[in-house]
Amino acid sequence: MGSPAKAPQTGKNRHFSQALRHAGAGIWAVIKNERNMRSHLVSAGVVVVVGLGLHVDLNTWCWLALAIALVWFAEFLNTVIEALVNLIVGQRYDENAKLAKDVAAGLVLLAAGLAVVIGLLVLAPYLADLI
Numbered sequence: 001m002g003s004p005a006k007a008p009q010t011g012k013n014r015h016f017s018q019a020l021r022h023a024g025a026g027i028w029a030v031i032k033n034e035r036n037m038r039s040h041l042v043s044a045g046v047v048v049v050v051g052l053g054l055h056v057d058l059n060t061w062c063w064l065a066l067a068i069a070l071v072w073f074a075e076f077l078n079t080v081i082e083a084l085v086n087l088i089v090g091q092r093y094d095e096n097a098k099l100a101k102d103v104a105a106g107l108v109l110l111a112a113g114l115a116v117v118i119g120l121l122v123l124a125p126y127l128a129d130l131i
């Protein structure tokens with residue numbers, strides 16, 4: 001007979017490596033489960049390629065990184081809110097659940113819109129030079 005299955009962890013991490021592993025699992029869960037996150041990753045890749053192609057300066061890289069991080073942050077928060085709402089209400093329809101999820105989705109939309117504006121503002125001078 002094999003050894004009894006270890007109970008899943010529900011308490012604090014005991015080692016930094018354990019904390020890192022769980023943080024990595026969280027990042028992977030967002031990428032694997034959220035279609036929007038995969039779109040954000042592709043968009044970020046495009047932005048990096050454009051930045052490299054245009055030889056943008058350090059200041060511009062900082063703004064582009066901020067814009068990318070803003071969208072990722074919003075998507076991670078959206079995923080947390082969706083999970084918490086699902087945990088609380090399950091499949092039951094609830095007006096507050098709808099409000100929480102709609103506001104979280106709105107946050108991602110606003111972040112993405114702001115990221116596009118930041119990207120256009122900082123890349124405009126480089127794109128103008130090409131014309």
Ligand SMILES: Nc1ncnc2c1ncn2[C@@H]1O[C@H](COP(=O)(O)OP(=O)(O)OP(=O)(O)O)[C@@H](O)[C@H]1O
Pocket residue numbers: 034036078082089090091092093094095097098101102104105
């Ligand atoms: N339990 C619920 N009660 C009321 N409305 C709900 C509930 N669950 C989902 N909804 C509605 O359905 C929408 C989509 O739900 P959910 O956020 O779970 O799906 P999603 O496809 O993961 O969304 P997103 O594209 O934002 O990641 C919500 O914005 C909300 O309007």
